[in-house]
Amino acid sequence: MSKEGSFLVFCMECYRHAKRMSGREVAALFARYGLYDYITEGFESLHTTGVKYIIADIDEYIANRAA
DSSP, X not given: OOXXXXXXXXXXXXXXXXXXXXXXXXXXXXXXXXXXXXXXXXHHHHTXXXXXXXXXXXXXXXXXXXX
């Protein structure tokens, strides 16, 4: 698995845990809002941040896409 793929799984697991969601729910949410591409394309900057920042960034991205 690529480093971007591993990081994507890490982000999904962190988000799942923080939001108390199932893996299936997180996968559906990430697919709905295009987060797979967002996270893998933003790997270079996102992987240097902490978990709290990643969760907040995902929430912000979803809010902007839902509006």
